[in-house]
Amino acid sequence: xxxxxxxxxxxxxxxxxxxxxxxxxxxxxxxxxxxxxxxxxxxxxxxxxxxxxxxxxxxxxxxxxxxxxxxxxxxxxxxxxxxxxxxxxxxxxxxxxxxxxxxxxxxxxxx
Amino acid sequence: xxxxxxxxxxxxxxxxxxxxxxxxxxxxxxxxxxxxxxxxxxxxxxxxxxxxxxxxxxxxxxxxxxxxxxxxxxxxxxxxxxxxxxxxxxxxxxxxxxxxxxxxxxxxxxxxxxxx
Numbered sequence: 001x002x003x004x005x006x007x008x009x010x011x012x013x014x015x016x017x018x019x020x021x022x023x024x025x026x027x028x029x030x031x032x033x034x035x036x037x038x039x040x041x042x043x044x045x046x047x048x049x050x051x052x053x054x055x056x057x058x059x060x061x062x063x064x065x066x067x068x069x070x071x072x073x074x075x076x077x078x079x080x081x082x083x084x085x086x087x088x089x090x091x092x093x094x095x096x097x098x099x100x101x102x103x104x105x106x107x108x109x110x111x
Numbered sequence: 112x113x114x115x116x117x118x119x120x121x122x123x124x125x126x127x128x129x130x131x132x133x134x135x136x137x138x139x140x141x142x143x144x145x146x147x148x149x150x151x152x153x154x155x156x157x158x159x160x161x162x163x164x165x166x167x168x169x170x171x172x173x174x175x176x177x178x179x180x181x182x183x184x185x186x187x188x189x190x191x192x193x194x195x196x197x198x199x200x201x202x203x204x205x206x207x208x209x210x211x212x213x214x215x216x217x218x219x220x221x222x223x224x225x226x227x
Contacts, residue, residue: 089154099156
């Protein structure tokens, strides 16, 4: 059973556009929601993370929006660049220290 | 400060052989996690270890898979009698915190196992 559902599976965005990736969860015990970026042949790298006591967190061009009542969170990449082309994974953790990952979104930013 | 190191990066085994994957955590980290990633899928948690202790192995297959993190040396994920379905990328992550929601896990580059 997939504990964290992620969409879309793939996304193509023009350079300068906004990339939006959505995730949803059911387990209300989750209390930490990181996003990871993975380039081909590499391990995932933490991009940005949020706790459920805030509704938004912004770091540079990357913003997480969090809706606790809907049990949904999303990643927005503003002014998307070709270098942002990668696979993005949302994840969730209960504090038991193991992360539950979404299935990933392959982002392609076209020049 | 070296990151999480994994070796080998690529491993080819024939069905029935054993695979040993090694992970050296970041300096100062005493918590290690193993994840498996099948092609076009997200990472699936396998096991969480601290030095000399398995804390959570709820994601480990019941047979053929084992993991250890000895007092000295790297963490080892061992797969006995490999089958084609074991072909995947295996990632190790390490962290320095426990019981915290900000338990940032740092991932290694992965070992890509191919079973012929």
